[in-house]
Amino acid sequence: MLDALRLTCDERGVETLTDFRVTALARSQADFEAVAADGRRIRARCALVCTGGLAAPKLGASGEGYKLLEGLGHAILPRFPAIAALRTPPEPVRGLKGIRAEGEITLLSGGGALRTEAGEMLFADAGISGIAAMQLARQVNETLRAGRSCAVRLNLMPEALSLPERAKALPKRRMEDFLNGIVPKRLGQALVKAAGIDMARPAGALTRAELERLHNLLTGWTIPVTGTQGFDQAQVTAGGASLKDFDARAMRSLRCPGLFAAGEVLDVDGDCGGFNLQWAWSSALIAAEGIEAYLTEVAP
Ligand SMILES: Cc1cc2nc3c(=O)[nH]c(=O)nc-3n(C[C@H](O)[C@H](O)[C@H](O)COP(=O)(O)OP(=O)(O)OC[C@H]3O[C@@H](n4cnc5c(N)ncnc54)[C@H](O)[C@@H]3O)c2cc1C
Numbered sequence: 254m255l256d257a258l259r260l261t262c263d264e265r266g267v268e269t270l271t272d273f274r275v276t277a278l279a280r281s282q283a284d285f286e287a288v289a290a291d292g293r294r295i296r297a298r299c300a301l302v303c304t305g306g307l308a309a310p311k312l313g314a315s316g317e318g319y320k321l322l323e324g325l326g327h328a329i330l331p332r333f334p335a336i337a338a339l340r341t342p343p344e345p346v347r348g349l350k351g352i353r354a355e356g357e358i359t360l361l362s363g364g365g366a367l368r369t370e371a372g373e374m375l376f377a378d379a380g381i382s383g384i385a386a387m388q389l390a391r392q393v394n395e396t397l398r399a400g401r402s403c404a405v406r407l408n409l410m411p412e413a414l415s416l417p418e419r420a421k422a423l424p425k426r427r428m429e430d431f432l433n434g435i436v437p438k439r440l441g442q443a444l445v446k447a448a449g450i451d452m453a454r455p456a457g458a459l460t461r462a463e464l465e466r467l468h469n470l471l472t473g474w475t476i477p478v479t480g481t482q483g484f485d486q487a488q489v490t491a492g493g494a495s496l497k498d499f500d501a502r503a504m505r506s507l508r509c510p511g512l513f514a515a516g517e518v519l520d521v522d523g524d525c526g527g528f529n530l531q532w533a534w535s536s537a538l539i540a541a542e543g544i545e546a547y548l549t550e551v552a553p
Pocket of ligand 1: 273274275276303304305306308309312313314315316317318487488489515516517518525526527528529530531533
């Protein structure tokens, strides 16, 4: 990817400045001036802010782009992590770190289900990761920021299976191994424990009520959610520069002539699946066309 972009730029005579951390961007009557942290300056008739969001600072995210846009009259909406692992109290997931399970995860708040995702869940220290769980991070943060509590309900047995029939077929199987093959062993043991069932008992000795309790946990284990991982571990930033300040047909600022923006610095975030990269590339392409049109038609 990097080579495809870098080599095409080289071949078309684009001058590349590296280690040029823009700390100030000002507009005068005729053009823009960008000032780097080390004092270097460049002038240009147009400026494109595509500095990304706040996620993964170790990869270069700094948040400086928001300040540059704000300084040129743009509204910056509150930002919070999206696509990030969910945080839970430590107790429910204690001892499950590293366990992967397939199933459905539903975000609950205010007595209703906000969103369900199917796929892999990965248990972590005081949290749940994996694509299905991470997809819920945006709504978790939105919900908590609005002052409402939330929880996730895990369905670890999406395919119908009768536990009483299983107990009848495997009457001597000790409960510590009873759920093997349905869920990973340690997870099965955690569910048996959460159902208040003695691990050493044989399955055939369980009452119907105990089996029902276990079934309810397998299909609807509900765990409170206290937040998500922060920007250091998140993949995407929700919020950012308001789209109301841009003409989306050219990604051109409505506040400052000759200013353009693209990518994650704007108030756009998508699910897992390449949508964020797609937005970065599509908006950059539209901005490039917008800049070309601006330089030839609006301010030649
Ligand atoms: C771990 C991880 C995994 C991801 N996985 C996916 C995925 O599978 N699919 C998907 O669609 N998206 C994914 N994303 C999100 C996706 O990478 C971003 O949405 C996308 O790269 C945003 O593109 P951008 O060009 O707007 O910003 P970025 O790619 O962040 O680029 C911004 C650049 O601007 C530079 N910069 C910042 N401030 C300044 C400044 N003041 N002066 C000069 N330069 C500056 C930064 O150093 C950086 O190089 C992932 C992100 C992370 C962190």
